[in-house]
Amino acid sequence: MMPVCKRCLLADMDASGVYATILRRIEQMPEGQRADAETYRQRLECCRGCDALVNGLCSICGCFIELRAAKAEMHCPHPERFW
Ligand code: SF4
Numbered sequence: 001m002m003p004v005c006k007r008c009l010l011a012d013m014d015a016s017g018v019y020a021t022i023l024r025r026i027e028q029m030p031e032g033q034r035a036d037a038e039t040y041r042q043r044l045e046c047c048r049g050c051d052a053l054v055n056g057l058c059s060i061c062g063c064f065i066e067l068r069a070a071k072a073e074m075h076c077p078h079p080e081r082f083w
Contacts, residue, residue, distance in 0.1 A: 010056035043069035
C-alpha cells in the first residue's frame with residue numbers, strides 16, 4: 001500500500017511513472033490551452049500549501065494537480081478558489 005503523502009505533487013513522488021505520463025499530456029496540449037510557465041508555477045505553489053493536496057491529487061476534484069494547473073482555463077475547485 002502506497003503511503004499517504006500530504007502536500008506532495010506527483011513531481012515529488014513519480015508514482016509508477018504517472019508523472020511522466022502527465023508531463024507528456026501537458027507537452028501535447030495545444031499552446032493556446034496551456035497556462036504560461038509563471039501561472040503554472042504559482043498554481044502549484046498554492047497547491048503545495050493546501051490541505052486538499054494528497055498524493056499528487058486534489059481531494060476536492062480528484063484531478064492530478066499538475067495536469068489541472070497546466071490547463072489555462074482551469075481554476076481551483078476549493079470554495080475559496082485559491083487560484
Ligand atoms: S483545492 Fe485548489 S489549491 Fe487545494 S489542492 Fe485542490 S486545486 Fe490545489
